[in-house]
Amino acid sequence: MKLSELKLTNPYLSLPQECHDPVKPTPLKGPFLIHVNEPMAEELGIDREELHTERFVEFVNGSWHPEGSEPFAMCYAGHQFGHYVPQLGDGRAVNIGTLKGWHLQLKGAGVTKYSRSGDGRAVLRSSLREYLMSEAMHGLHIETTRALAIIGSSHSVYRQEWEKGAIVLRLSPSWVRFGTFEYFAHKKRLDELEQLIEYAIAESYPHLLGKSDRYLRFFEEVVERTAKLIAKWQAVGFNHGVMNTDNMSIAGLTIDYGPYAFLDVYDHNNICNHTDAYGRYSFGNQPDVAEWNLRALLRALSPLIETGAMEEVLSGYRRLYRSAYLEEMRQKLGLDGVEEGDMDLVKHLLGVLQALQVDYTLFFRTLSRYEGEHKPLLLLGLYHTPMREWLERYDERLKYNSCSTQERHTKMLKTNPKYVLKNYMLQEAIDAAQRGEYTLVDDLFQIAHDPFAEHPEFERWAGPTPEEHRNTKLSCSS
Ligand code: AMP
Ligand code: MG
Numbered sequence: 001m002k003l004s005e006l007k008l009t010n011p012y013l014s015l016p017q018e019c020h021d022p023v024k025p026t027p028l029k030g031p032f033l034i035h036v037n038e039p040m041a042e043e044l045g046i047d048r049e050e051l052h053t054e055r056f057v058e059f060v061n062g063s064w065h066p067e068g069s070e071p072f073a074m075c076y077a078g079h080q081f082g083h084y085v086p087q088l089g090d091g092r093a094v095n096i097g098t099l100k101g102w103h104l105q106l107k108g109a110g111v112t113k114y115s116r117s118g119d120g121r122a123v124l125r126s127s128l129r130e131y132l133m134s135e136a137m138h139g140l141h142i143e144t145t146r147a148l149a150i151i152g153s154s155h156s157v158y159r160q161e162w163e164k165g166a167i168v169l170r171l172s173p174s175w176v177r178f179g180t181f182e183y184f185a186h187k188k189r190l191d192e193l194e195q196l197i198e199y200a201i202a203e204s205y206p207h208l209l210g211k212s213d214r215y216l217r218f219f220e221e222v223v224e225r226t227a228k229l230i231a232k233w234q235a236v237g238f239n240h241g242v243m244n245t246d247n248m249s250i251a252g253l254t255i256d257y258g259p260y261a262f263l264d265v266y267d268h269n270n271i272c273n274h275t276d277a278y279g280r281y282s283f284g285n286q287p288d289v290a291e292w293n294l295r296a297l298l299r300a301l302s303p304l305i306e307t308g309a310m311e312e313v314l315s316g317y318r319r320l321y322r323s324a325y326l327e328e329m330r331q332k333l334g335l336d337g338v339e340e341g342d343m344d345l346v347k348h349l350l351g352v353l354q355a356l357q358v359d360y361t362l363f364f365r366t367l368s369r370y371e372g373e374h375k376p377l378l379l380l381g382l383y384h385t386p387m388r389e390w391l392e393r394y395d396e397r398l399k400y401n402s403c404s405t406q407e408r409h410t411k412m413l414k415t416n417p418k419y420v421l422k423n424y425m426l427q428e429a430i431d432a433a434q435r436g437e438y439t440l441v442d443d444l445f446q447i448a449h450d451p452f453a454e455h456p457e458f459e460r461w462a463g464p465t466p467e468e469h470r471n472t473k474l475s476c477s478s
Contacts, residue, residue, distance in 0.1 A: 025062025
């Protein structure tokens with residue numbers, strides 16, 4: 001399809017006026033295409049030749065709209081670092097319409113009613129981080145929002161210094177957040193709250209439509225999706241960094257990429273967000289914080305659903321999380337079936353990885369070719385004995401496997417990525433992009449898109465993180 005043939009709809013505008021505000025994007029000066037996600041364009045049905053035209057840049061810059069587009073910003077609230085903020089919303093993301101179930105947003109396209117004191121802009125570095133990481137999560141089979149393209153510009157944006165503005169055209173099957181419900185609940189706008197839950201059910205849980213107990217079932221499924229999502233984050237070693245309730249997707253997606261990090265050496269207490277002094281959003285705290293956030297959602301839904309019934313659902317969160325996590329870890333370890341000591345085996349391993357400062361991703365990739373030879377794994381850590389002891393225990397567990405060693409290797413190589421986008425790799429691409437060189441963006445995109453492939457040309461990124469770049473913290477400023 002040509003861009004001129006696109007027809008967008010705006011289902012969110014069927015909700016009451018309180019939920020959104022019409023706004024026109026404010027285009028950037030001197031826009032140019034940095035990267036386009038061709039597989040995503042194909043999924044949307046946009047012709048390849050259209051992606052490298054002036055019109056496409058105008059589309060991402062918000063200076064040209066497809067037919068049917070009625071741009072607006074969404075309103076929400078949220079608990080930020082545990083404190084309720086009654087008015088947030090899309091302060092710099094403009095929704096431009098829906099195509100094939102994907103809601104399109106221009107992030108960085110200027111001020112909206114919800115910008116507060118912000119400038120409505122996003123800088124190149126944070127835009128590249130969101131663009132690449134959403135693709136990386138998709139490549140890792142983790143539920144996430146996506147991105148179609150990123151443009152740079154000559155537009156100056158001030159953070160701690162002058163930087164260049166960028167826009168990511170991002171898309172999602174849902175942009176509704178826990179904080180969207182909190183907004184209406186705290187304002188006691190119960191009609192709007194009810195319309196929002198009906199909307200969210202139709203959008204993300206359509207199998208519940210028409211069921212008399214659909215509200216409670218909705219909460220149950222949000223709890224379940226959240227538990228499973230966090231289990232995937234913990235298994236792959238992803239630290240989100242800002243799990244405020246406005247950054248929690250009602251559809252169970254990874255949403256709003258800020259100062260996130262993939263673990264370098266394994267550190268249960270890793271903090272990636274510079275402003276997170278007490279580690280509220282540390283890696284190891286993510287499962288608990290997700291539960292805290294679900295409780296905030298429970299409170300917001302309490303005018304619509306019996307609280308006792310929701311409490312009972314929420315009391316099952318930990319069990320759901322633990323079993324989802326254990327299953328993820330069994331896959332990573334290549335364990336068949338279910339044995340009683342499996343969780344202990346995992347905990348033992350994490351203690352060893354932490355003590356020996358082993359690169360988390362590299363460990364599992366190396367283990368994916370394990371044939372009983374300890375040496376390649378012993379070499380990953382600071383010293384040998386704890387790892388040897390764990391491997392002996394692992395050897396015992398493998399005896400209960402019914403699949404062959406070869407089959408185990410094949411499965412593990414599809415479960416344990418060779419590459420994750422560590423912060424030092426992203427920083428390298430950002431530094432080059434600041435100089436106007438974008439080939440590293442494409443290199444990282446290729447890795448992100450298929451992190452399980454060998455990509456011999458990118459081998460230098462498959463090793464442990466260079467020591468000076470390990471477990472660094474990033475600021476929220478973006
Ligand atoms: P975030 O930390 O990106 O999840 O953003 C938290 C809130 O601040 C959201 O309501 C954003 O829309 C808003 N926000 C962040 N940066 C800006 C900005 N530069 N201009 C306007 N609003 C912003
Ligand atoms: Mg956010």
